Amino acid sequence: MxxxxxxxxxxxxxxxxxxxxxxxxxxxxxPVRKLAYFQSASPLDDTLTVASTYVPTIRKGDMLSVQVSSLNAEASNYFNPAAVADNNAPINAATNPLARQTGYLVAPDGSIRLPLIGQLTVAGLTNAAASDLIASKLKIYLKEPTVIVRNTNFRISVLGEVARPSLFTIPNEQITLPEALGLAGDLTIYGRRDNVLVIREEGDKRVFARLDMTRRETFKSPYYSLRPNDIVYIEPGKxxxxxxxxxxxxxxxxxxxxxxxxxxxxxx
The missing domain is CATH 1.20.58 (Methane Monooxygenase Hydroxylase; Chain G, domain 1)
Structure with missing residues (x-):
């Protein structure tokens, strides 16, 4: 036994x-080399010339927040529509109702219609230029008007092998690819860092660009700074x-x- x-x-x-x-x-x-970001091809490569900063312009279909102030606060409020999110924190558009509040919709002809001022063409202008244009028109009605224009539907989507895939609204209208990945909780261990896909609408075309986040050359790419409606997709690895x-x-x-x-x- x-x-x-x-x-x-x-x-x-x-x-x-x-x-x-x-x-x-x-x-x-x-391997660690497949997980580490921004690796250098040379140990002496400590300085890199980056792509120029993207300055967004107003496009057809944008929803604009127009904040008007002047020496007469009561008169200024006449030009302000329903409040929109007024901070620089990224907004999860899928869950936060602030991301869906109203403003001035840019019409197919590139114009918006403001109280008393009427129709103004703003498509193609930067927010600063549109602010100056509106302020110049308001001088008839307000004393020393100040105008702040923001695009409230500057949105990006981050999908695939990330911790928190979602649609994000960016109130300050400036975001880079690493920042977008940070909002989504970074790539999972399974995500391909060497083949990040950025999908962008350029005119009547849809461009598919791939970036290698393990290399510092990513900073040189015109797709490093994201634009409205960009889609970032992280492909699963083997x-x-x-x-x-x-x-x-x-x-x-x-x-x-x-x-x-x-x-x-x-x-x-």
Missing amino acids: ISTCKNSSRRLGNYVVALLGCLVLISSCT ARATSVDRVYLVAPLVTGILSIIAIIATRP
Whole structure:
């Protein structure tokens, strides 16, 4: 009886060792070089000329917040529509109602219509230029008017292998690709950092650009600074498929070992 128990224990030990060996073999390690951002091709490459800062202009279909102030606060309020989010914190447009409040919609002809002033063409102007234009028209009605124009539907989408994929509204209208990934909680361990896809509408075309976030050359790309309605997609790497396959490989092994243990345990 003692000899039988020893043999059974030995066989059980062999199965456990075999199981652990299989787990090691089917496990894969992701090299650090595939995970680290902004790697340098040369140890002396510490300075890089970056792409020029993107300055957004007003486009057809934009929703503008026009904030008017002057020496007469009561008169100024006549020109201000329903309040919109007035801070520099990124807004999750899928969950935050502030991202959906009203303003002045830029018509297909590129114009907006303001109280008393009437129709003004603003498409193609920067926010600063549009502010100056509106302020010049308001001087007839207000004393020393000050105008602040913002685009309240400056939105980007971050999808794929990130911690929190979502649609984000950016009140300050300036965001870079790393900042967008930060809003989405960064890439998961399975996301491909060397093949980040940025989808952008340029006129009547849709451009698909790929950036390697593991290289510093990303800073030179015209897609480093994101624009309204850009889509950032993080492609899953091979490790994601491997992790899924690993479940199907390990499950039968574990089931087999447990069955053997059950048989041995129930023997007299």
